[in-house]
Amino acid sequence: MPARPRLLYVTDLAYPARGRRYGDEDILLTSRMRAHFDLALCHPRDAAALMDAFDAVVVRNSGPVLGYAREYEEFRTRALAAGTPVYNPLTGKADMAGKQYLLDLSAAGYPVIPTVGRAEDLHLLPAAERYVVKPRLGADSLGLRTVPAGQVAALATGDVLIQPRVDFAYEVSFYFVDDDFQYALHAPDPGRRWELTPYPATAADLEFARRFVDWNDLGHGIQRVDACRAPDGGLLLVELEDLNPYLSLDALPEEARDAFCTAFTASLSRFVRGALSPA
Structure with missing residues (x-):
């Protein structure tokens, strides 16, 4: 394994996300990662053509796959055929694979809308x-x-x-690195999804969120469990983001933001080290 692994960081810095600044978040993350990795950033349309020159690929704020479906499928196909390490791993069963999981989880009795x-x-x-x-x-x-x-x-x-249509009180998101809970944010106003503030998750909240992280069994990577507070007071899953979840790091106090960056870098180091070490 090279002393400083070479990572291709996939992001659409200019994607016009409503209420979110993809570019700012990825500039922050990559600035912290450069102490540990040699990095290059690229647009998701270019990932398949460039990936062979790198030890691993990190998919972050790359925008909706619908906007580059053909290029994404080419990237997936080539990465799987070559055994290229991709973070998040391409084995995700949730949004990474479409919305079928909402049907499956609903039919199985999980607390899903x-x-x-x-x-x-x-x-x-x-x-x-x-x-x-x-x-x-x-x-x-x-x-x-x-x-x-x-x-x-x-x-x-x-x-x-x-x-x-559920008349929920608010939406709340739980953020995990690997299997470890990092922080929670909620949108107090249901009409303003991306105006987020820190949320003090209870033990019951975390038990709810962990059910879906455990179900997905991703092993490594970042996951965001999006839920809504239903009229009966319980939580219902809205989405399980396991492809490129936006992290809303700008909504965190500095200490929590630093803690997440540390956890993310450590997870990525373990993942790349494990993927590149001889069997």
Whole structure:
């Protein structure tokens, strides 16, 4: 293994994310990583062409895959064929693989917003005046619609997910590095998803979040468990981000931000060392 592994850091610094600054976050992270790795940054469209010159690839704020689906599939195919270490590993079962996991977890009885994908299954959902319809391969709210109950059956074409619209109190996100909880942030105003403040997670909150991290069994990497506080006071999963979760590090106090950067760098070092060490 080289003394300073060479990492290709994949990010779309200019992606116009609503309420988020991808570029600022990745500049912060890479500034901390340079003490341990030799780094180069590239756009996700260029990752497949450049990756062979590096020891490992780190996928961070690369934006919705829908915007570069062909290039991403080429990257995945080449990385898997060559055995290139990719962080997060390409074995994720959640958003990395689309939205099917919401159907699977809902059917298995996990605390997820009830979700179906076919018109004949609509009776399995709680009755609601309005429903949320989202593409199975959607991201960042692309293609998401809220429709009256009378229109939902016509939209259940098999390539969408359908959920009752939940009047939740707020959204909260739990951030993990490997299997270790790092911090939680919440959006007190449901209408302002990315106006986040630190959230004091309870033991019950963390038990909820860990169920999904354990289910995904990723081993290494960053995961964000997005949930909403339902009218009955319980938490329901909204999304499990295991591909390129935005971290909202700017919402953290400096000490917590430093602690996350330390945990992330240590995890990445262990991952790369393990991947490059002779068997």
